[in-house]
Amino acid sequence: MPLALFPRRTIVATALLVCLGGCSGGGAPPSGTVTGKVTIDGQPVTGGSIRFYPTAADSKSKPSGGVIGADGSYSVPDAPVGACKVTVDTGLAKGAATKNEPKGPGAEVMKKMQGPPAGMPAMGGGNGAGFVSGTKPIPIEAAYASAATTPLTAEVKRGANTHNFEVK
Numbered sequence: 001m002p003l004a005l006f007p008r009r010t011i012v013a014t015a016l017l018v019c020l021g022g023c024s025g026g027g028a029p030p031s032g033t034v035t036g037k038v039t040i041d042g043q044p045v046t047g048g049s050i051r052f053y054p055t056a057a058d059s060k061s062k063p064s065g066g067v068i069g070a071d072g073s074y075s076v077p078d079a080p081v082g083a084c085k086v087t088v089d090t091g092l093a094k095g096a097a098t099k100n101e102p103k104g105p106g107a108e109v110m111k112k113m114q115g116p117p118a119g120m121p122a123m124g125g126g127n128g129a130g131f132v133s134g135t136k137p138i139p140i141e142a143a144y145a146s147a148a149t150t151p152l153t154a155e156v157k158r159g160a161n162t163h164n165f166e167v168k
Contacts, residue, residue: 029061030081032156036164037072038088044072045138045167048090052156053147054080063147079156086152088167089145092137140167 034052038045051065061080068074068088143149144167154163 029059030158031061031064031078032081032158032161034074034076034079034154034156034161034163036074036162038068038074038165038167039072040138040140040167042166044070045088045090045140046070046072047137048088050074050076050165051087051089051147052076052079052084052154053087055083055085055153079161081156081158084154084156085147085150086154086163086165087145087147087150088140088152088165090138090140092139093142093145094139096139096142144168 038048038050045068047070048068049065050068051063053063054061059080059082061082064076064078064080065087066074066076068090144152152165152167154161156163
């Protein structure tokens, strides 16, 4: 049939559909949602962050992470699909020096100034980005905080995934 018999809108719509179907490219890399709990000696890690790093050399995915809640639970809505290294950072490594507290004259006043005024909830801050404010850091082995040294791994699939992790 000659093209003149088809309305112009039909030709444009068909061309658009063909282009969208075959010209869409890669788009966003595939991802999955990962939920679970992080524990130490069977007890919840009460704050910190968790991150998933793709291990495939050809992966176009980027690392993704989330915050660990006071009950040890976490959720990462856009974890990279495939084999991943998993890091956990609580802000305090075993054997590391604890946070310096004010000493000397006026130390009590300085300690009070470090927190919110009486009756006000804590606002952000804490141990840096990705940490839940108001939780006491739990010391874990430093190896868990680096993708190069962490022993934790996970296989992430498209859709919902559950992975629980035990750290030392």
